[in-house]
Amino acid sequence: MTSISSGPARGVLVALARVDGRHLLVSPLFLVGLGVALLGTAVFVLGVLTDDATTWSNDAWTIGVGFFLAAVFAMLAVNRASLRDHREHTGEQHGSLPTNQTLRLAGMFGAVLWPAIVSTLLLGVVVVFASTQVDVPVITIVHVLHNAALFLMLGAVGLTLAAWVPSSFAAPVVAFALYFIDPGETPAAWHVIWPFATLGTVELAMWHIVYLLGLALLLLATAATRWERGRGQAIVFLGSAATVAASVTVLIIRVCSQAGPCLL
C-alpha cells in the first residue's frame, strides 16, 4: 500500500500524480491502447520490410492512427480511474481526506503525464527507427510532440466527463464518436478544431499543440467548477479560453489561405 503524506498542496499533488500515474501505466485500457499503437506501427514496419515503394508520407498514417487510438484508450483509462469514488461509493470517505476534490483532479491530470510521456517516447523510438529505413520529414518531430498534447487533452476530456457525467458509459460514447466521425475527405479550414488534425507546416503544427493544451486546461477548469468556483478557476478558465480562441483563429486564417491545397 502506498501512503501519501499530508503537507503542502504541491507535495500532495505530486504524490497523487505519481501514484495515479503508475496505476494508469499498468491499467488494462492504457495497455490495450499501446497494443493498438504497436499494431499500427507493425503494419508500417511490415510494409517497409516487404515493399520498397513504402514511404513515410504515404504509409505512416497507420502509426499516426495507432497512437491517436492509444490516446483515446488513455482517455477511457483516466475516466475509469476518476470514476472509482463513484463506482465504489467511497466519495464520503475520501471527503474526509486532507485534500479537496480540485487538488485530486489536478493530481489525476498530473498522472496523465505518465502515459503521455511513455507513448511519446515510444512514438519517438518508432520515428527514429523509421528514419533509418525511409525519408522522414523534419515536421514529424512536431507531430511527436503533438501526440503528447493529444494525450493530455483527451485525458482532460476523461476527467471532465467523470466530473460532470459520472457514468461509465459516457467516455466510451466519446471514444466511439472519435472513432467513427471524421471531418470529411475534402480539407476545410474548420477541420483544425479536430484533435487528430495534423498540420502541414511546423508553425501551424505548433499552433495546433497550443490549441490542444489550451483546450486541456479549459476542460480541466470546467471539471473543477463541479466542486469549486473560486478566482483561481476563473483565471485558468479565461486564460485557457483566450488561448484556444487565439490559436483556433490563427489556424483557421492560415491553414487554407495560402496558394495551393489546405495545409491539413
Added chain:
Amino acid sequence: MPAVTTAAGLRYTAMTIPWHPMVIATVVGAAVLASGHARLVVIPTTLLAAAAGFAFDDSSYETLAASPSSLIRRRLGRLIVVIPPTIILWTALVSQGVNGRQETLTLVAMFAGLVGLTLGIAGVAALRTGGRGGAVAAPVLLLALIVSAVFPPLWRPLPLGDVPGGWPALQTRWSTAAVIGTLVLLVSSRDPARRR
C-alpha cells in the same frame, strides 16, 4: 400466482438495471442522426448495442450468486427486460435512414452481431468483475472493431463498410458474430457453482 411472481420478478429486475447507458446512447444517437449524415447510422447502432452490455450489471451479484436461481436464469430475466426496449429504440432511430430490403437486412444483422458480441463480452467480464461487466464491454467492442479494420476487406470479420461479396457477405459475417457472441454468453452463463 406464478404469473404475478414472474411479473414482480421482472419489475424488480428492471429496478436493478442501470438504464442511463441506454438513455445516453439514444440521446447521442438521435443527435448524430439529426445532423443529417445517413452513413452515421452505424453510431446509434453501435451505441445502443454497447449500452445493452450493462444489462448484467448488478450490484447484488454476489448476494444473488448463492440464490437457488441459476446464473443463466437470472441473466435471461435481465435480457427479457433490456432487449425489447433496445430493439424498439434502435428501430425508431434508424428506420428513417434505411432504403431497401438488403440494406435493412444488413443493418439488422449488424445490430444483432454487435448486441451478441457485447453481451458475450459483458457475460465474460461480469464473472471477472463481480457483476459489473458493462463498463468493460464497450471498450472491448471498440477494440474488436479496430482490430477488424486492420484486416483486408476480404477477411474483415466485423465490416463497417463495403466488402467483396456485397450485402450477402456483410449479412453472413455479422450473423456469424451474433452467433459467436451468443455462444460465448451461454458458456459464460454456466452457473459458477456447477463448474469444476
